[in-house]
Amino acid sequence: MALAETPDFRRWVARFEARHAELPRPREDGSCDGCGGPLDRRPTALPYCLVCLAEQYGRERAEAAASVATALRLALATAEEPPAPDDVRAAVQVAIDEYETALAATAG
Secondary structure (H helix, E strand, O other), X not given: OOHHHOHXXXXXHHHHXXXXXXXXXXXXXXXXXXXXXXXXXXXXXXXXXXXXXXXXXXXXXXXXXXXXHHHHHHHHHHOOOOOOHHHHHHHHHHHHHHHHHHHHHHHO
16 A cells, blocks of 8 residues: 555644644645646645745755655655655654754854
């Protein structure tokens, strides 16, 4: 079973989306509700377009989120077995932490 199909991962995504309900939602036709742009429909893709993420979080954070999503898609595509949801969460958190550390170093 693919990671995106596992009940634990789907629950985690649902909790994430519930916490971030203020973010634009994709439309039924697969476009972003914020700007109408097309969205990547793969299960491991970001659920929101980069433009709307940039408006919500600022350009640098949006680009970092896109980089994390790209790395995650690559890891899932090349893995012999799907990683456990906890492993995915940990990998994403490491990427975010590294980004925050680098951002703080350049700002200070």
